[in-house]
């Protein structure tokens with residue numbers, strides 16, 4: 001029995017097995033071959049997906065672009081509103097697909113689907129708020145106007161850590177602005193993207209307006225998107241290494257770019273902070289999605305005078321974390337996405353220990369066992385014995401780990417951990433805290449915990465980040481500009497700034 005059959009979807013049509021190109025669910029593209037999608041909690045294959053033809057997808061998007069740009073804002077807003085409603089109506093199924101292919105706890109997957117839907121809702125409104133300008137004139141009889149027009153075909157490349165939200169955060173503003181899209185979702189999590197595309201089609205997305213090219217050869221698809229004449233803009237969320245590569249490739253045709261790349265968020269905890277609040281916020285911002293988010297707390301900088309008290313509270317909070325498959329209730333931390341991810345996290349931990357870090361706490365991972373991991377509706381008793389034997393858990397689980405005595409020079413401070421590891425270093429002065437926070441190449445999110453107003457203002461101005469949580473951890477919402485500085489990339493997603501990334505200004509000087 002494959003996991004496809006184990007997913008108990010109300011709407012089985014949401015589980016797509018083909019790329020979506022030119023309004024077709026892809027038999028025509030089967031020459032590109034198939035690839036398998038796996039459940040990271042079990043290592044079991046969920047299903048296979050037929051790869052799409054990216055050139056065909058670009059051609060379809062280019063063909064649809066002319067007509068789509070001419071649709072009225074209210075038509076696009078109505079389409080987005082219908083899509084939003086369909087996503088919410090199918091939330092339990094979408095969350096199940098997401099947990100199956102990505103691993104995060106079902107409650108987090110449900111929250112992600114709501115978050116993903118909120119971008120569609122927000123940009124349905126923004127479609128109606130695209131405004132040009134009429135300028136003052138200096139020459140009698142002349143009229144000066146600025147038009148805002150869609151940039152054209154968008155190539156969107158999205159990662160596996162938020163398989164729904166990263167897709168809608170790009171597609172919704174593109175559609176609101178009047179741009180057609182070729183989406184290349186992560187080959188590790190294509191099923192959520194395809195389910196969203198299926199709902200977009202049902203919402204009335206015109207042929208070619210959205211194309212989803214699933215492909216294992218991400219480099220080839222990426223290069224084609226970046227160099228094809230018909231693509232006007234690339235929007236990418238992923239690693240800084242790949243972002244730089246795409247920027248180089250896109251430079252040949254000087255394409256518009258939005259890059260949301262890696263982060264290395266500091267959480268700075270001062271002695272005057274409300275420690276209950278700080279620990280709760282850091283727990284949320286560190287361990288969400290098993291630590292696999294680009295705004296995760298990566299470095300915890302604690303004022304030395306409270307380090308012992310803080311570490312004890314963090315340790316106590318971490319002891320409550322339960323690690324296990326996302327479909328089982330009460331788990332806070334699911335598997336990491338792959339064995340390579342586990343190796344990378346462990347290598348950072350081991351090298352930190354070798355350089356003097358102290359393991360203050362290390363949690364447990366579930367033992368490999370016959371798991372009762374079947375999603376809603378099926379208990380292990382419903383499964384035949386052979387299925388139980390093959391339902392052993394994968395080795396992708398990593399124990400929540402608290403490291404102290406961390407130094408800024410360690411690899412674990414300089415790289416994104418992307419795992420459930422809290423790394424604490426100490427500082428003595430404000431100047432030292434600020435220098436440590438800023439001494440990294442990236443600058444996406446930061447978190448500050450203090451009650452001192454002057455300090456809050458000083459750090460707000462001086463921290464090199466695109467987003468700052470001040471005594472807060474939940475810093476992303478649809479109407480908030482999301483994005484970074486330095487090697488975290490450029491461009492903003494969400495908010496009223498988000499749609500600007502998909503619009504260009506044309507000036508009319510009317511004599």
Ligand code: ADP
Nearest residue numbers: 157158159185186187218219222237238239242
């Ligand atoms: P992560 O480290 O989060 O996996 P990646 O940057 O590797 O981030 O992946 C993010 C997205 O970029 C995925 O859709 C992946 O398939 C795609 N990707 C990976 N390598 C390349 C590449 N060389 N060119 C274009 N896209 C790529």
